Amino acid sequence: MDRTALTLYELSKCMKSKSDDFSISSSEFGKCLSVSQQTASRLLNELEAAGMISCTRGGKGQVINMTEKGLSSLNDMLLNLRAFLECAKEPLAIEAKVATGFGEGAYYIQAYAKKLEAALGFAPYPGTLNLKPTKPYPAIDRFASGEIAGFTENNRSFGAVKYVLAKLSSKSWEEDCFILLPQRTHHVVELEVVAREKLRDKRSIKDDDVVTLTICV
Amino acid sequence: MDRTALTLYELSKCMKSKSDDFSISSSEFGKCLSVSQQTASRLLNELEAAGMISCTRGGKGQVINMTEKGLSSLNDMLLNLRAFLECAKEPLAIEAKVATGFGEGAYYIQAYAKKLEAALGFAPYPGTLNLKPTKPYPAIDRFASGEIAGFTENNRSFGAVKYVLAKLSSKSWEEDCFILLPQRTHHVVELEVVAREKLRDKRSIKDDDVVTLTICV
DNA sequence: ATTACTAACTTTCGAGTAT
């Protein structure tokens, strides 16, 4: 179990703000975590190796700064906690830009076609709409309405895929769709969406159009 | 290093909302954490033993609910992350009710008198105003402007105390003060405040009056 | 006063397995 995130969180509790250049000794940090100076020192080195913080060491103490990666990791925690604790207020909406993708969508949809049809209850248009969220969003696996198990076909293996029921909308229209979440890769930068029809044509969507995905709970 | 909070956070990522009665097997939870089914099972038992969740076990899977304690632990994380990531917006303000305390304040202030005077730059009124926050607030240790080391006097030992510069205010007045943070005890339910004068008299404060503490950064 | 190495100690993990 990776404790990087926890260590980073504990470190953030010692810092006044995200832009605070702050100085802490390993023994002081150790007191905050109730561990020895040696362990605290190692933990700080691990955070640095993971790219979460940058430190400049000197004879007495070290000056620590959060990196962008560290801040984004803490921001993910914040987003996930919000989604969990403040959920009931409004359904989760993700703003995204239409993107081109690698054109592999069609190939995959064909491979998964029968299983998708069985799972979703309809035969999806054989292609995916790729969407690039405009800002960080919380983990949506938890809203998955089902999962297609991995399988092997023609000596090629296809991984498991979860699917989340969502509404894709723009100012003037709304369509039902499913977000596909490959279970292999973490930290997806583009979401792939399938629907009954070819939405690019039906709704005249072009690359870089901004649309909203609203997760159906 | 205690990982309860991290495990709870990871569990929350699997749940749809805080009120979700949700069912997960130990092997599924293990996959989320990248640990074995055995470890996941043990972690869930630890969370239950710590009072963070309640589970009902059956032949297949277990139904998990977050307890109030678990929710408040996650809420603490949320508050701390907010304070860290969204800091610049406005200074941290804590709304609190005036409380009676155990009357020990005066005794302590006397014991710490000389050290407090040296640290704060003035001789505080020999008593503390006890304040009970009306809602959870983020950790404020990080804003400490200094610390008085522990010491022993007349065979009695006095622990270390950090102090945070703050403004105590009501609708019609504002006073400089210091929040005292004993370093021994965690999870303080009442904050103790010292000031130059006896604020109860000067500002006619009574128990249950609502005041605001604003941390000076 | 620092940080951080090595070596010994302690805790945690997970394969095998019982229930």
Add this chain to the structure above:
DNA sequence: TATACTCGAAAGTTAGTAA
């Protein structure tokens, strides 16, 4: 299928120190 036990192995922790 589950959960969860034992126990040998792996990982983490810290005391003693070096730098």
